[in-house]
Each structure stands twice: as C-alpha cells, then as structure tokens.
Amino acid sequence: xxxxxxxxxxxxxxxxxxxxxxxxxxxxxxxxxxxxxxxxxxxxxxxxxxxxxxxxxxxxxxxxxxxxxxxxxxxxxxxxxxxxxxxxxxxxxxxxxxxxxxxxxxxxxxxxxxxxxxxxxxxxxxxxxxxxxxxxxxxxxxxxxxxxxxxxxxxxxxxxxxxxxxxxxxxxxxxxxxxxxxxxxxxxxxxxxxxxxxxxxxxxxxxxxxxxxxxxxxxxxxxxxxxxxxxxxxxxxxxxxxxxxxxxxxxxxxxxxxxxxxxxxxxxxxxxxxxxxxxxxxxxxxxxxxxxxxxxxxxxxxxxxxxxxxxxxxxxxxxxx
Amino acid sequence: xxxxxxxxxxxxxxxxxxxxxxxxxxxxxxxxxxxxxxxxxxxxxxxxxxxxxxxxxxxxxxxxxxxxxxxxxxxxxxxxxxxxxxxxxxxxxxxxxxxxxxxxxxxxxxxxxxxxxxxxxxxxxxxxxxxxxxxxxxxxxxxxxxxxxxxxxxxxxxxxxxxxxxx
Numbered sequence: 001x002x003x004x005x006x007x008x009x010x011x012x013x014x015x016x017x018x019x020x021x022x023x024x025x026x027x028x029x030x031x032x033x034x035x036x037x038x039x040x041x042x043x044x045x046x047x048x049x050x051x052x053x054x055x056x057x058x059x060x061x062x063x064x065x066x067x068x069x070x071x072x073x074x075x076x077x078x079x080x081x082x083x084x085x086x087x088x089x090x091x092x093x094x095x096x097x098x099x100x101x102x103x104x105x106x107x108x109x110x111x112x113x114x115x116x117x118x119x120x121x122x123x124x125x126x127x128x129x130x131x132x133x134x135x136x137x138x139x140x141x142x143x144x145x146x147x148x149x150x151x152x153x154x155x156x157x158x159x160x161x162x163x164x165x166x167x168x169x170x171x172x173x174x175x176x177x178x179x180x181x182x183x184x185x186x187x188x189x190x191x192x193x194x195x196x197x198x199x200x201x202x203x204x205x206x207x208x209x210x211x212x213x214x215x216x217x218x219x220x221x222x223x224x225x226x227x228x229x230x231x232x233x234x235x236x237x238x239x240x241x242x243x244x245x246x247x248x249x250x251x252x253x254x255x256x257x258x259x260x261x262x263x264x265x266x267x268x269x270x271x272x273x274x275x276x277x278x279x280x281x282x283x284x285x286x287x288x289x290x291x292x293x294x295x296x297x298x299x300x301x302x303x304x305x306x307x308x309x310x311x312x313x314x315x316x317x318x319x320x321x
Numbered sequence: 322x323x324x325x326x327x328x329x330x331x332x333x334x335x336x337x338x339x340x341x342x343x344x345x346x347x348x349x350x351x352x353x354x355x356x357x358x359x360x361x362x363x364x365x366x367x368x369x370x371x372x373x374x375x376x377x378x379x380x381x382x383x384x385x386x387x388x389x390x391x392x393x394x395x396x397x398x399x400x401x402x403x404x405x406x407x408x409x410x411x412x413x414x415x416x417x418x419x420x421x422x423x424x425x426x427x428x429x430x431x432x433x434x435x436x437x438x439x440x441x442x443x444x445x446x447x448x449x450x451x452x453x454x455x456x457x458x459x460x461x462x463x464x465x466x467x468x469x470x471x472x473x474x475x476x477x478x479x480x481x482x483x484x485x486x487x488x
Contacts, residue, residue: 005484005485008477011477011480012473012477015473015476015477015480016473018476019454019469019472019473019476023453050480050483050484051476051480054476054479054480054483054484055476057428057483058429058432058448058479059448060425060426060429060448060449061448061449061450061451066422066449067408067412068401068404068405068407068408069422069426069445069449070445070446070449070450071400071404072397072400072401072404072426073397073400073426073429073430073433073445073449074442074445075396075400075403075404076393076396076397076399076400076401076430077396077430077433077441079396079399079400080389080392080393080396083392083396084389084392218462220460220461220462221442222438222439222442223462
C-alpha cells in the first residue's frame with residue numbers, strides 16, 4: 001500500500017514555510033501561522049514532515065569536517081560535467097586526459113621575469129608564492145613580485161591563474177594588469193584574456209575584484225566580464241568554456257562556425273577562414289587542441305562543409321556542394 | 322518484473338559486447354567488469370517488463386547511468402582529498418568521519434545532478450555554509466527573490482527525487 005502523495009502545490013507551500021521560518025529565526029508569530037497551515041489538512045502535515053526530514057538529510061553543517069563540502073561538491077561537479085561531455089560524446093573520439101600540465105612546468109627563481117609562449121604552445125609556471133600561472137597560445141606576461149604586492153602584467157594573449165595564499169604576513173595582494181584593467185585575485189582560479197579591443201575575465205573558482213575600469217566590481221565563480229573603456233559588462237550565455245584550453249581543449253556550445261575558426265586560428269599559424277554562407281552554422285562539442293589539422297578534419301563529420309588546403313598554412317572551409 | 326530467463330538471455334547475448342563498451346568508456350577492465358555485472362543486477366531489480374526490441378540501446382542506457390555514478394564517486398573523492406590537503410592539520414577529520422561525509426556528499430551530488438549551476442550554488446551556499454538568503458544574493462550578485470526561488474526550486478527537485486521517483 002502506498003500512501004497518497006501530497007500534490008505539488010502543497011509540497012511547495014511546505015518548502016516555503018520551512019525556508020521562511022529558517023530565514024526569520026523561527027519567529028513565534030510565523031511559527032503559529034505555520035502550525036495552523038500544518039493542521040489544516042493531513043497532506044500538509046505529511047508534506048511538512050517530509051520536507052523537514054529532507055532538509056535534515058541535506059544539512060551538511062551538522063557533520064564535523066563538512067567545511068570543505070561546498071568546495072568538494074562544486075569542483076567535482078565541474079569535472080564530472082567535463083568528463084561526461086568528453087567521454088560520452090558520440091562519434092567524436094577523444095583520447096585520455098591532456099597531460100601537458102607538469103610536462104613543462106618551469107620553476108623560476110628571479111622575482112622579476114618575462115614569460116612567454118609561442119603559437120600553439122601552452123606553458124605553466126609555479127610562482128614564488130606557490131600560485132600557478134598558465135599561459136595559453138601566443139601569450140606573454142611579466143612578473144613583479146615586490147615587498148608590497150605580487151603583480152602580473154599580461155602583455156598579450158591569455159593566462160589562467162590558480163591563486164595561493166601569500167605566506168608573508170600580511171599577505172601581499174595578487175594583481176593582474178592588462179591594457180584595460182586591474183584585477184585582484186584572492187583564492188580560486190580565473191582566466192584573463194587580452195583581446196584586441198578589450199580584456200575578458202572569467203572566474204571558475206573563488207572571486208576576483210575588478211579595480212578598474214569603472215567602480216569596484218566583484219566577479220564570482222561562473223561569471224565572465226568584458227572590460228573596456230566603457231567599463232565592465234557581464235557576459236551571458238558564453239558559447240565557449242573559457243578555461244578548457246588549460247586542459248588542451250575547446251569546448252563549445254552552439255558556437256558560430258566563424259567564431260570557432262577564429263578561436264582555432266589562435267592556435268595555429270597562417271590563414272584559417274570560411275565562406276560567408278557557412279559562417280553562421282552552429283557547432284557544439286569538445287575538440288582537442290594539440291593537432292588543429294586533425295581537429296579541422298572532424299568538422300565535415302558533423303557539418304555540411306569541406307576543408308580545402310591551398311598550402312599547409314592556408315585553409316578555408318566551404319559549403320559541401 | 323522481468324523474468325530471470327529474459328535477463329539470462331540478454332546476459333548471454335550481450336554481456337561480452339557490454340563489457341567492451343564499458344571498457345572503452347572507463348579505460349579499465351576491472352571497473353568495466355564490475356559495472357557490466359551491476360547493469361544486469363539493475364535489470365533484475367526493475368519492476369517493468371523489458372523492452373527487448375533494442376536490447377543494446379537499453380543496456381547502454383542503464384550502463385551509462387552507472388558510468389556516470391562511478392565517475393561522480395571518483396571525482397568527489399579526488400576533489401575531497403584536494404580540499405583536505407588545504408586544511409590545517411588539526412582540522413582534518415578522522416577516517417570514519419571522512420567516509421561518512423563522502424557518502425553523504427555522493428547522495429547530495431546525485432540529487433543535485435541536472436540542476437542549473439545558479440540554483441545548485443544558491444542551494445549549497447545555504448545548506449553547506451549556512452548563509453542567509455540575503456548573503457547569498459550579495460555573493461552571487463542576484464536579487465533576493467531569485468535566491469529564494471533557487472533554494473526553493475532545489476529543495477522541490479530533491480523532494481521529488483526522494484519521495485516521488487520510481488525506484
């Protein structure tokens with residue numbers, strides 16, 4: 001025998017009451033109202049009991065050592081999603097995880113240094129404070145670690161910074177300067193990209209403060225901003241995973257083919273473009289960056305296009321006749 | 322419930338294929354064998370009749386769910402160990418507490434699967450950090466009303482899974 005389930009409206013009311021009481025410190029008047037609601041119908045009471053027990057079951061604060069729960073859940077969920085996208089994507093074969101990280105992990109001792117990557121190359125660098133700096137293709141940065149600040153100047157391209165707490169007390173601020181912006185990282189991880197007409201900042205963990213342009217603005221995990229002379233603009237519905245390059249991948253969601261090729265073009269020399277009549281085709285998927293010729297060969301499998309090579313460095317996509 | 326015979330037939334015809342498919346996803350023969358076994362155990366536990374028109378598609382659907390559960394567990398363990406590494410020495414919980422917490426985290430992660438990132442985040446900030454809706458709104462840069470809706474939506478989602486989904 002199964003008891004009848006309370007309807008959706010009743011369940012939502014029970015949730016509403018539970019949250020309201022929780023948020024208002026169990027105010028006596030509200031509590032009375034809530035009790036009246038509970039006794040009004042047996043369904044109400046059943047829904048209430050279930051919501052209470054669910055809430056307790058999901059209460060992570062009751063367990064010792066749960067302080068890391070949020071971080072654990074958020075990190076693992078991001079990775080799981082990427083893994084699902086990678087491995088369960090039908091038709092596209094993706095091999096193992098990119099192991100470039102650590103392969104060329106440079107350790108530099110001087111506190112002021114220039115650091116650059118060539119086209120198609122990615123590099124990573126452990127900074128003196130333990131932070132990890134990763135440079136994407138064709139990028140350059142220099143470091144100025146001084147007594148009162150840790151400053152990274154992004155001169156071209158794109159960097160990912162995984163912040164470490166400064167061991168010297170009080171902690172020196174960790175700053176990134178680009179042509180348009182001054183950013184401050186705290187804990188967590190973020191990506192900064194210098195485009196021709198703006199800077200883009202995307203935070204994947206923790207928070208970043210935008211000191212300029214414009215008034216102080218916080219960027220939280222999952223958010224991206226475009227920064228230019230007019231100030232900071234929140235970007236919605238990104239068509240590309242902003243940090244995937246650090247794993248040697250481009251991950252797109254419904255991205256225009258024209259934009260996709262411009263992105264791929266950053267990782268290779270020469271000319272890469274497409275005919276106007278296919279530039280608006282959309283593409284979603286996970287692509288490995290280590291061999292962009294191979295990547296291009298995958299496109300005709302999902303789109304009505306063909307890839308023509310005039311020379312190795314002159315590539316154009318056209319509509320399949 | 323499917324008859325043992327029909328599961329047996331499925332097993333003898335498709336077990337080898339399923340094993341190979343799982344190995345290609347997991348890259349590991351031992352895990353693949355385990356999950357292939359679990360797939361058939363799941364079949365025996367199902368209430369409805371088997372859909373035998375497309376047995377492989379059917380098996381793949383079940384196996385895919387198990388693969389995702391398996392990965393979720395792995396990623397949780399990894400993320401948890403990383404998080405522990407950053408705790409001061411005195412605050413690292415005992416082995417039993419860690420097991421308990423991981424089990425709970427796995428249940429929660431499974432429940433929250435499929436929620437939009439914002440809904441999920443708001444809910445976790447309330448449940449894990451005990452933040453008030455007002456603080457969450459500030460931290461996420463959204464309105465108080467949105468946070469209230471997110472948290473309530475997440476709870477409702479969990480409620481349905483907990484009390485109204487078919488076993």
